[in-house]
Amino acid sequence: MxxxxxxxxxxxxxxxxxxxxxxxxxxxxxxxxxxxxxxxxxxxxxxxxxxxxxxxxxxxxxxRGEPAIMEGKVKGYHHSDKFSLDEEKVRALSTLERSSIRKMAHKLSVSKNTLGRVQFESMHNVVHIDEKWFYMTKTSDRPVFGLDGQTKFDGKLGIFPFTELVAAQRKSKNRAKGTLETKPISSVNKSVKRDCIINRIVPAIKAKWPEWASKEIYIQQDNATPHINGVDAEFEAVAKSDGFKIHLICQPPNSPDTNILDLGFFRAIQTLQHEKPCNNVDTLLENVCSSYEELSPQTLNKVFLSLQACLTEIMVFRGGNNYKVPHINKARLERTVGLPNALDVDEDLVRDVLEYLQQPENNAGCGYDIMALANAFGF
Known part of the structure; x- marks a missing residue:
């Protein structure tokens, strides 16, 4: 200009x-x-x-007690002859038949361009972090695949133990007094979390992040008290440097299914870890880290799809968490047409929920606010 x-x-x-x-x-x-x-x-x-x-x-x-919602002045051109899909035909399609635009278009006898869709964002720039206790006995961003199916980015940024070396207070048959032993730290407080995010997680993101990927990244954490907020001065100093714009966001309260780590990633690591013998903390750390490395990016990709399926159920139940984690036959899809990068969502459902959340009494008590929901679908 x-x-x-x-x-x-x-x-x-x-x-x-x-x-x-x-x-x-x-x-x-x-x-x-x-x-x-x-x-x-x-x-x-x-x-x-x-x-x-x-x-x-x-x-x-x-x-006025209303949610902050902005509306654009340009509403767009209204096509009086706009094609309308037969909703009954769409509902009659199986999950497999709705797994791609090409299949749906063929089944409905329309072109791929005519068949619009609402879909989750790819979530390739969202990093999930959380703490997890791993025991000796039983009691990050999404992977990206190329057109040939080869892994371009495995989605794993690192696993960081909260441990410290402590001198043994007394002699035993296994070690002499004063021997340094690995012990879990007594408390994961805000200072510890800040240090981990600033000095371990953010550097890991910058070191491993693909060159071609968006440098605007969202780190999602839960609502635990020790977590720092997004305007922490020390965090912002490192988060907005080297060409990166890294934001801290929190998952909705009482919604563990919105974090892929709670949803399945930790469980998958623990399953592998329990297969390895262990008799001390150092061996436990080795087993957890090796299990983390062994876990395939395909497994992580499946958990991300489960996350999107759970987000859909959260909308169906209007922000509630009294739903069952849905099963979408990922193994069958992987064997046949392949796993999608993102799940399709019924557009009417999204619009109904947006309308529901515009009511102040509903938006105030709902786990997802109107902004988070709108952004998830590009509205």
Whole structure:
């Protein structure tokens, strides 16, 4: 654009909501942190005046007890002759027949272009972190595959033990007094979590992240008290450097199925770990780390699909967690047409839930807020 010229930009609802979400992450008790307006303006290519306008509108909505929802002025062209699919025919298709656009288009006798769909984002720039106790006895981002099926990125960034070396207090038949032994640390507090994220997780992301992948990354953690928040000064100093923009987000409360580690990854590691003999903490660490490395990226990919299936059930139950983890016959799909990168979702379901969440009394008590749900589907 030449100097002095001006381009008028019509902001879509989705883009406006992304700006507001950015500002909410950079605010404390309704007050924006220093530099947040300028950063938002640069991030989304808009003026500071527009940022202030959106923020003031959002604050007015929140002061009325309403969710902060922005609507674009451009509604789009209405096609009076728009093709409408027979919903009964779509519902009659099996899961296998709905596994790809090509199969659905063939079964419904329409072109692939005509058959639009709503689909989860690929989640390739979301890193899941969590803590897990591994016992001697029984009691990260998604992988990416090439067109030839070869693994381009295994999705695993690292596994980091919370341990320390402690001198033995007394002599035993196995070691002399003063011998350094590996012990689990007494408490995983906020200081320990900050150190792990800043000095271990973020460097691992920067070291292993594929060159071709988006450098805007979301680290999802649960809501445990020791976790740091996204505006932690020490975290932001390393998270927004070297060309990366790494954000910290929290999973919905009481929703362990929204973290792939709780959903299946930890269990898969533990299954392998229990097959290895162990009689001390050092051997336990070796077994857990080797099991982590042995776990295939295909297994991790399956857990991500289970995550998307659970997110669909959460919408069906309007934010509740009283559902059964769905089974989508991943093994059969893998043997036949292959596993998809993302699951299709009924568009009517998404729109019904968005409408449901627009009611203040519903959005206040729901695990997923309106912004998170809209962003998950690109609305």
């Amino acid at each position: 030449e100097e002095g010229s001006r381009t008028t930009m019509f902001l879509s609802s989705c883009r406006k909501n992304l700006v507001v979400q950015f500002l909410l992450k950079h605010s404390i008790d309704g007050v924006l942190t220093r530099g947040a307006v300028m950063e938002a303006a640069e991030e989304y290519g808009i003026s500071r005046k527009t940022v202030y306008r959106l923020w003031n509108k959002a604050k007015q909505q929140m002061q």
